[in-house]
Amino acid sequence: MPAAPPCHRSRRRPTSFFSSIAGSSSDGIGFGIDFDELLRSGTNNGSPFGPTSAPTTWRELTSPRLSKQQQKHQHQHQHTPFPTQPSSTRPKAAGIASPAGQQQPQHRTTKPSSSSSSSSSSFPGRWQATKDESQHMQDRILCAQSDPSEMLRLLFDNPLACNHVNICTVLHRCGKLSGTPSLTPAVDNAITQRLLPVLTLVLPACKGRQLCNVAWALVRLGMPDEELFSRIISRLQANNGALLEACNAGELAMVLWAIASAGMTLQYASFFEMAAEPIAAKAVGLRPREIGLITWAYATWLGNDMKLNGQQLQGLGNVMHGSFVETAEGRKGGREGGATATGARKWLLKPMVSLLEATLHVEAQLQAKDIAMIAWAFGKISPMDWNAIGPHVDMLCAVLASSALKSIRRFSAQDLAELSVGVVAMQYDNANLMQLVAYEATRKLRSFSHRELSNIIWAYGKVFRRPRKFVLAAAAEARVRLPHFTPTELANVAWALTVLEVYDVGLFKEVFARAAADEGLQMLQEGDLNQLYQVYSLLRLQAPEAVKGIGRELLMAMEAAWATSKEKEKRTTKRQAAVVKVLENLQIRYEVEAEHDIDILLPDHGVALEVDGPAHFLRNTGHPMGHTIIKRRLLELMGYNVISVPHFEFDRIPYWSSMELKRYLQRKCETDEVLYFNDLDSSKHKPYPPRGKKTRFD
Numbered sequence: 276m277p278a279a280p281p282c283h284r285s286r287r288r289p290t291s292f293f294s295s296i297a298g299s300s301s302d303g304i305g306f307g308i309d310f311d312e313l314l315r316s317g318t319n320n321g322s323p324f325g326p327t328s329a330p331t332t333w334r335e336l337t338s339p340r341l342s343k344q345q346q347k348h349q350h351q352h353q354h355t356p357f358p359t360q361p362s363s364t365r366p367k368a369a370g371i372a373s374p375a376g377q378q379q380p381q382h383r384t385t386k387p388s389s390s391s392s393s394s395s396s397s398f399p400g401r402w403q404a405t406k407d408e409s410q411h412m413q414d415r416i417l418c419a420q421s422d423p424s425e426m427l428r429l430l431f432d433n434p435l436a437c438n439h440v441n442i443c444t445v446l447h448r449c450g451k452l453s454g455t456p457s458l459t460p461a462v463d464n465a466i467t468q469r470l471l472p473v474l475t476l477v478l479p480a481c482k483g484r485q486l487c488n489v490a491w492a493l494v495r496l497g498m499p500d501e502e503l504f505s506r507i508i509s510r511l512q513a514n515n516g517a518l519l520e521a522c523n524a525g526e527l528a529m530v531l532w533a534i535a536s537a538g539m540t541l542q543y544a545s546f547f548e549m550a551a552e553p554i555a556a557k558a559v560g561l562r563p564r565e566i567g568l569i570t571w572a573y574a575t576w577l578g579n580d581m582k583l584n585g586q587q588l589q590g591l592g593n594v595m596h597g598s599f600v601e602t603a604e605g606r607k608g609g610r611e612g613g614a615t616a617t618g619a620r621k622w623l624l625k626p627m628v629s630l631l632e633a634t635l636h637v638e639a640q641l642q643a644k645d646i647a648m649i650a651w652a653f654g655k656i657s658p659m660d661w662n663a664i665g666p667h668v669d670m671l672c673a674v675l676a677s678s679a680l681k682s683i684r685r686f687s688a689q690d691l692a693e694l695s696v697g698v699v700a701m702q703y704d705n706a707n708l709m710q711l712v713a714y715e716a717t718r719k720l721r722s723f724s725h726r727e728l729s730n731i732i733w734a735y736g737k738v739f740r741r742p743r744k745f746v747l748a749a750a751a752e753a754r755v756r757l758p759h760f761t762p763t764e765l766a767n768v769a770w771a772l773t774v775l776e777v778y779d780v781g782l783f784k785e786v787f788a789r790a791a792a793d794e795g796l797q798m799l800q801e802g803d804l805n806q807l808y809q810v811y812s813l814l815r816l817q818a819p820e821a822v823k824g825i826g827r828e829l830l831m832a833m834e835a836a837w838a839t840s841k842e843k844e845k846r847t848t849k850r851q852a853a854v855v856k857v858l859e860n861l862q863i864r865y866e867v868e869a870e871h872d873i874d875i876l877l878p879d880h881g882v883a884l885e886v887d888g889p890a891h892f893l894r895n896t897g898h899p900m901g902h903t904i905i906k907r908r909l910l911e912l913m914g915y916n917v918i919s920v921p922h923f924e925f926d927r928i929p930y931w932s933s934m935e936l937k938r939y940l941q942r943k944c945e946t947d948e949v950l951y952f953n954d955l956d957s958s959k960h961k962p963y964p965p966r967g968k969k970t971r972f973d
Contacts, residue, residue, distance in 0.1 A: 401434040402442065402477050409438045416441060420448045423462045431469065439477035443485040446470060450492030467499045475503055478510065483518035486511055487526035494533040508534070508543055516549045524557045528565045531572035540576035541583060547576050551626045558629035563637050566630055567648035573623065574655035580620075624663045627656055631667040634674065641678040647690040650675050650697030657701050661889070669894060672703035683711045688722035691715055695734035702900070704738055704893040713745035720752050728753060729764035736771025737901040738893065746775055754782045762795050766803035773810045774901040783814060783821040791826030804836035809905060816912040841872070851875070851886045854920060857936045863944075871910060882944060883915040888922050897923060918943050 404412070412433055419425040426445045430437055449466055452458050474489065481489070490507050498504060511518050511530065519527070527550055534543050554569060561569075634641075634649055641649075649671075657668045679686070679694060686694065691712055698708070716723070716731055723731065732749050735741070753760075753768050760768065769786045772779065789795050790807060799807075811833060814821045847855075847867060851874060858865045858875070865884075869876035875884040891903040899907075899919075907917045920943060928935050 402438055402473060404436050404438045404441075406438075408436050409441050412436045412441055413444060416444055416448070421452070421457065423449045423452055423457055424459075424465075427462065427465050427470065439474075439480040439485065442470070442474050442477055443481060443489050446474060446492045447488040450495035453495040453497075463496075466496065471500050471503060475506075478503075478506060481510070483511060483522040484526050486518065487522055487530040490533040491529040494537045498537055504533075504537070508546055512546060512549055516553070519550055519553050522553070524554070524561050524565050524569075527554060527557075528568040528572075532568045535572040535575040540572075540579045544576065544580065547573060548622055551622050555626040555629040558626065558633040559636070561630070561633045561637070563634070563641050563645035563649070566634055566637070567645050567652065570627070570630055570652035570656065571648055573627070574652040577620070577623070577659065578655055620659065623656075624660055627653075627664060628667055631664065631671050634671055638674050638678055641675075643679075643682055643685045643687070643690050646675050646679050646682075647686070647693035647697070650701075651693040652697070654697035654700030665894070668701050669703070672698060672701055672705075672895070676703070676705040676708045680708055680711065683708075683715055686712075686715060688716070688719045689724070689727055691719070692723065692727035692731045692734075696730050699734045699737045702889075702892070702894040704740075704896050704898065706740075709735070709738065709740045710742060713740070713742040717745045717748050720748055723752075725756050725759045726761075726764060728756065729760060729767050733767040733771045736774040739774060739898070739901045739904055741775050746777055750777045750779055750782065754779065754785070757782070757785050757789065760789075762790060762798045763800065763803050765790060765795075766799070766806040769810045770806040770905075771901070773813055774905050778814070778818045778821060780818060780821045783810070783818070784824075787811075787822065787825050787829065791829040796829060796832060799832065801836045801839065804833045805840055808833035808837045809909070813905065813909050813912065816909075848886070848888065850888060850922060850925060853930065853936075854884070854886050854925070854940070857933075857940050860933065861937055861940065871913065872906070873910065873915070877944070880944065881914070881916055883910050883917045884920060884944075885917060886920045886925075892921065892923075897921070 412429065415429050416426050419429060423445075426448060430441060430445050446466070449458065449462070449470075478486075486507050490504060493500065493504050493507075508530075511522075522530075531547070531550060534540060534546065540547070558566075631653070653668065653671060657664050661668075675694075675698065695709070695712055698705070713735070720728075728749065732753060735746065735749075750772055753772075757765065765786050769783060772782070787807070790799060807829075811822050811825065811830070851867070854875060855865065855867060858877075863877060864879050866873075866876040866878060868874070869883075871883075873883045874886045876882070877884060885903075885907070887899070887903065892899055907919070910917045920940075925939070928939060930936075
């Protein structure tokens with residue numbers, strides 16, 4: 276028989292095979308990652324990825340290599356990979372957390388049939404081919420990788436010439452085709468009823484790289500067998516993660532993405548901790564997309580873990596969403612005094628710092644989606660421990676901003692939203708970047724999803740950037756989309772526009788009307804109600820017509836949420852205690868944690884003294900953030916003289932220089948009277964020499 280013509284396969288990088296996961300959102304980031312290199316050694320028996328020639332029929336492939344008895348068994352049991360019973364269509368995806376807020380493939384409840392499992396193992400030698408025997412079949416499978424039905428036919432027609440490598444390859448390639456027309460209900464049913472039972476049989480023979488590929492494929496296919504997925508993760512964790520140690524960074528990225536995309540971060544929390552050490556060791560040399568996938572997965576796990584433990588990430592909880600009520604955890608430590616990361620999460624710092632450093636080494640390779648994904652993920656992770664991560668974050672933000680400025684026109688609406696939210700969450704401000712993002716966002720405003728539009732408006736409110744054209748256009752677009760916003764999105768938009776002083780009376784009336792509706796009121800969370808209460812409190816003084824006729828039930832709910840947040844324990848920071856001590860030395864009457872959430876009230880002077888730590892300012896410019904600005908504005912409208920004592924001024928004065936501390940507060944409060952402490956010690960306010968300094972220690 277003449278030799279078959281060579282089988283040519285395209286070597287182009289696949290286009291965004293993550294993008295077929297159903298759903299999209301503002302938090303969303305689409306992925307386009309090429310894992311072909313991972314399969315060269317993992318699912319191709321170590322051979323070159325593409326064959327130069329291949330047999331044309333399965334008989335040609337098997338007859339020279341199988342014994343007559345094996346061929347006889349095989350001929351007697353030829354079958355089609357498709358069962359005769361009808362199969363249901365693929366269910367629509369259900370919502371899950373994803374890097375871009377994408378929706379999770381719905382977990383299917385179809386169980387593999389026991390009959391197909393027993394038939395697959397009833398003859399010895401099935402799925403146990405040697406490396407040489409399976410190599411030719413591997414080439415055939417890879418030639419048919421665009422046709423899942425042909426791959427399944429090749430696999431099930433030749434069980435004696437295949438092993439676990441071939442089975443994993445077929446499932447992985449079917450996963451890559453998820454969401455395409457080629458993955459028909461018949462193919463879907465064949466995977467569930469026949470391929471997965473066979474995979475269960477050969478699972479003990481699979482190596483780490485194959486297990487990672489299979490885990491990824493199962494999630495892509497909608498999790499048809501959750502028990503099998505659980506067994507795969509358990510295998511990877513067995514023997515203190517010996518298989519994990521053998522995996523490369525791309526394979527670890529796949530399995531971490533799979534767990535996080537399936538919404539199982541809490542169920543497999545121990546896996547994230549076990550994978551941290553290998554990731555930290557292999558971070559150098561990672562590709563940008565792998566860095567993005569890993570950081571996104573850990574950011575998703577961290578967010579879910581914080582919610583489970585009833586905690587808020589400082590900068591991503593109430594404060595990041597506009598409330599100027601800080602939690603007890605935030606006031607105790609965090610950016611005020613050090614680290615918010617509990618001892619149970621300290622293991623996360625090492626891999627995250629390693630990934631930060633790895634990102635700095637691939638600056639020239641960063642693409643638009645890589646920049647957006649990494650910014651979003653580190654925006655959630657970095658507030659965990661600013662002392663350990665902060666210096667690296669400053670360099671990371673500079674690198675991301677520099678790379679984004681070079682390719683801003685290639686950013687999609689989704690990328691623009693993710694980049695702005697991530698950078699602002701890291702408390703970084705770059706005027707040129709925010710201006711260009713605003714320009715591109717204005718051009719692509721109609722392309723934003725509802726959540727993405729809400730998020731980018733919130734980001735500009737948080738950083739207090741007001742590019743006029745963008746702000747007005749975004750407000751107009753938001754007003755059109757109000758019926759489609761969720762209650763949280765409504766609260767974010769209303770809060771941000773209030774910070775930016777865009778007082779659209781009609782928009783605010785509709786926001787409160789929709790929030791007051793029965794369905795909206797039931798869905799509003801405490802953080803949403805706190806934001807709306809701030810908006811209401813400020814508009815009542817500046818634009819009373821915007822809150823006229825607000826529903827009584829909504830008003831009561833906002834007041835109750837605000838009162839609940841006020842009742843939470845607040846601990847005086849060390850900086851605040853130091854200021855109080857200076858006030859005592861100055862013999863000035865004060866009240867700590869006074870009404871309206873004032874840090875220190877000086878009732879005799881009508882002064883609201885705000886002791887502002889790093890959480891109130893942008894890290895690289897020192898400008899106050901949106902939640903600080905709205906608080907100051909509201910207190911001023913109430914008649915207080917608001918005076919800020921920023922950390923970068925007060926902390927420069929040595930604690931032992933009591934006289935300079937007194938003079939600093941005198942200058943801040945503009946106290947003209949001379950204070951006599953004894954015959955030799957007195958203090959009086961004097962204008963500082965005109966050198967632009969706040970203290971003599973500047």
